[in-house]
Amino acid sequence: MSEVTRFTHGSRIPGWDQSTDPSKPAAAIPDPATTTVPEELRAAIEAEIAKYPERRSALIPALHHAQEHHGWCSPEAIEQVACVMRLTPGEVAAVVTFYDMFESKPVGKNTIYVCTNISCSLNGGDRILAAMRDAAGDDPDFNIRGFECLGACDMAPMASINGEYVGPLTDEDCNQVIAQLTAGETPLPAKQLSLRPCADAAGRTGGDGQ
Amino acid sequence: MSAILFDRIDEPGLATIDVYTRRGGYSALKKALAMPREAIIEELKVSGLRGRGGAGFSMGTKASFIPGAEIDKYLVCNADESEPGTFKDRELMQKKPHQLIEGMIISAYAVGANRSFIYIRGEYVLQAEMLERAIAEAKQAGHLGENIHGSGFSLDLVLQRGAGAYICGEETGLLDSLEGKRGNPRLKPPFPANEGLYKGPTLINNVETLATVPPIIEMGGAEYAKLGVENSAGTKLVSVSGNVQRPGNYEIELGISSREIIFGLAGGPEAGRSVKLWFPGGSSSPVLTADDLDLPYDFDSLAKAGSMLGSGAIIVVDDSVRVVDVALKLASFYRHESCGKCTPCREGTNWTVNMLERVQSGEATPMDLDIIASVQEQIIGNCLCVLGDAMAMPVGSLVAKFRPEFEAHIEAARERNGLGASQPAVEQPVLTI
Numbered sequence: 032m033s034e035v036t037r038f039t040h041g042s043r044i045p046g047w048d049q050s051t052d053p054s055k056p057a058a059a060i061p062d063p064a065t066t067t068v069p070e071e072l073r074a075a076i077e078a079e080i081a082k083y084p085e086r087r088s089a090l091i092p093a094l095h096h097a098q099e100h101h102g103w104c105s106p107e108a109i110e111q112v113a114c115v116m117r118l119t120p121g122e123v124a125a126v127v128t129f130y131d132m133f134e135s136k137p138v139g140k141n142t143i144y145v146c147t148n149i150s151c152s153l154n155g156g157d158r159i160l161a162a163m164r165d166a167a168g169d170d171p172d173f174n175i176r177g178f179e180c181l182g183a184c185d186m187a188p189m190a191s192i193n194g195e196y197v198g199p200l201t202d203e204d205c206n207q208v209i210a211q212l213t214a215g216e217t218p219l220p221a222k223q224l225s226l227r228p229c230a231d232a233a234g235r236t237g238g239d240g241q
Numbered sequence: 242m243s244a245i246l247f248d249r250i251d252e253p254g255l256a257t258i259d260v261y262t263r264r265g266g267y268s269a270l271k272k273a274l275a276m277p278r279e280a281i282i283e284e285l286k287v288s289g290l291r292g293r294g295g296a297g298f299s300m301g302t303k304a305s306f307i308p309g310a311e312i313d314k315y316l317v318c319n320a321d322e323s324e325p326g327t328f329k330d331r332e333l334m335q336k337k338p339h340q341l342i343e344g345m346i347i348s349a350y351a352v353g354a355n356r357s358f359i360y361i362r363g364e365y366v367l368q369a370e371m372l373e374r375a376i377a378e379a380k381q382a383g384h385l386g387e388n389i390h391g392s393g394f395s396l397d398l399v400l401q402r403g404a405g406a407y408i409c410g411e412e413t414g415l416l417d418s419l420e421g422k423r424g425n426p427r428l429k430p431p432f433p434a435n436e437g438l439y440k441g442p443t444l445i446n447n448v449e450t451l452a453t454v455p456p457i458i459e460m461g462g463a464e465y466a467k468l469g470v471e472n473s474a475g476t477k478l479v480s481v482s483g484n485v486q487r488p489g490n491y492e493i494e495l496g497i498s499s500r501e502i503i504f505g506l507a508g509g510p511e512a513g514r515s516v517k518l519w520f521p522g523g524s525s526s527p528v529l530t531a532d533d534l535d536l537p538y539d540f541d542s543l544a545k546a547g548s549m550l551g552s553g554a555i556i557v558v559d560d561s562v563r564v565v566d567v568a569l570k571l572a573s574f575y576r577h578e579s580c581g582k583c584t585p586c587r588e589g590t591n592w593t594v595n596m597l598e599r600v601q602s603g604e605a606t607p608m609d610l611d612i613i614a615s616v617q618e619q620i621i622g623n624c625l626c627v628l629g630d631a632m633a634m635p636v637g638s639l640v641a642k643f644r645p646e647f648e649a650h651i652e653a654a655r656e657r658n659g660l661g662a663s664q665p666a667v668e669q670p671v672l673t674i
């Protein structure tokens with residue numbers, strides 16, 4: 032089972048079961064004169080806007096920047112992005128809630144996605160997720176999520192640790208990951224994807240690879 | 242067979258423009274810029290290259306659908322790679338980013354697109370970095386930008402990172418995402434070739450498809466077409482994973498036996514285990530069994546066997562795994578990834594998961610299997626995009642091919658729960674409306 036927050040009805044429509052106040056008018060585009068946006072965030076978003084023929088295309092890159100800045104897509108972050116993008120907070124929030132990588136609740140600073148999709152689970156992915164959660168305990172610095180296939184089934188069971196792919200993982204590795212992150216070290220440097228040779232080149236003798 | 246895409250793949254520095262150029266990189270671009278645009282599209286058609294992202298549509302034919310008029314046209318590279326089991330584009334982007342960029346420039350030139358985009362899944366951080374660096378190098382070298390090598394052709398290339406949504410691999414969901422919206426698929430037609438990004442004609446191709454363009458220009462379409470078998474020209478990257486001893490990406494000539502890939506290259510299941518079932522083209526492809534291992538691995542042979550080549554991701558499941566767990570894992574994925582826009586997919590994936598949970602926990606009777614099967618039938622062909630079908634096909638095939646195991650599971654679970662034997666299965670699904 033996927034561990035990413037689901038909205039009861041199996042679709043990406045959050046809030047369908049929450050009440051709203053229809054007497055409240057929808058929020059308008061935030062006024063640049065009264066909305067404070069951190070200078071580097073504004074500059075980063077404007078640089079993204081400049082890349083596209085239509086400014087709205089920069090919304091997802093803008094949200095990546097905002098999440099990096101604020102740690103999550105907080106109402107404040109959404110307000111700031113909406114202000115620079117010239118969209119309403121509602122339009123921005125609708126995009127935030129569609130994408131799994133955008134956090135709409137506050138989370139720990141270390142984000143770990145443990146893959147629990149088919150090839151990883153055939154190799155113990157669900158067990159690794161449990162082990163990772165056990166290792167982290169209730170430390171609020173860790174945001175541990177079960178995730179869909181991360182596109183690295185060759186190193187199953189695997190995880191993405193603050194964006195770095197590592198695998199194949201053992202239960203013991205999970206304790207190490209948590210200890211290394213807590214100590215501010217690089218997690219499992221020897222198991223990083225960047226070190227992995229291509230199976231094709233490695234497997235053929237006298238063939239095309241090295 | 243000599244490697245076309247994985248040639249020298251692990252050579253240190255191949256991701257840099259210096260080494261790539263020293264190994265003959267960007268010479269296909271120079272050759273292409275001296276050719277008339279129609280001649281390039283003709284080479285692509287002659288090569289027989291079919292899309293490597295899942296649907297297997299002829300690349301040259303798709304390119305020829307782009308109108309010739311002098312209007313804003315776009316090229317989009319689909320680097321979302323989220324089909325479970327698929328990880329081939331990752332290796333190409335990380336280790337040979339320039340081959341993709343070169344293929345994109347040639348393709349954009351062929352269809353007259355002046356703006357191009359790579360939409361890469363947000364989780365691929367390292368690969369996005371490698372591409373950003375390569376794009377900067379290519380700009381520096383004059384392969385991108387204004388008036389490329391004096392040809393009068395200009396091209397801009399922007400990399401966009403997604404943010405975690407399988408549906409953004411579907412081409413029109415991708416376009417909406419690239420426009421800064423929720424990645425909901427669009428109704429087709431109009432097809433992107435007529436009305437795509439910003440309502441302009443848009444050519445969308447997979448990473449592997451585009452990275453194959455430079456070798457085709459280099460060797461000529463006719464030469465490329467000699468590789469592989471009829472209707473399945475060339476080489477293909479296959480990602481093999483699951484219960485195999487040497488999981489990974491392999492470049493194969495289309496038409497070799499599936500057994501050769503699963504056992505010869507990937508080592509097969511570990512000693513003492515055997516293949517129970519396998520997905521030949523990603524988790525969306527109907528499953529095949531051990532009886533199908535000698536099928537030639539090509540588009541037509543797999544289609545004839547009732548499945549498909551899809552993205553080229555082979556997932557092997559051995560005899561230690563319960564088929565009910567596989568079905569539930571699959572269905573849960575598609576439920577999670579359904580965008581919610583159309584009813585058969587949103588409701589169908591949800592109810593399939595609910596019913597499979599009943600089967601797993603032992604509340605079900607064999608009649609539930611009939612209902613599951615009929616729900617899958619009602620999803621197929623009735624959705625806005627094929628995400629719903631992508632669940633219905635493999636789940637339907639699992640229930641059809643492993644029905645006795647599902648039934649045995651149900652009976653055993655009922656017994657465990659003290660529910661007693663179930664009623665005999667009904668012949669007809671009760672839910673025929």
Ligand SMILES: Cc1cc2nc3c(=O)[nH]c(=O)nc-3n(C[C@H](O)[C@H](O)[C@H](O)COP(=O)(O)O)c2cc1C
Nearest residue numbers: 292293294295319321322323410411412446447450
């Ligand atoms: C639900 C769904 C997910 C898809 N995911 C991908 C993907 O991750 N990468 C990809 O290249 N194509 C994906 N496709 C296929 C694309 O819609 C499209 O056919 C493809 O990008 C075309 O490129 P090609 O002709 O080079 O294969 C997906 C299709 C569907 C329906």
Ligand code: FES
Nearest residue numbers: 146151180183184
């Ligand atoms: S199934 Fe885990 S990375 Fe693909």
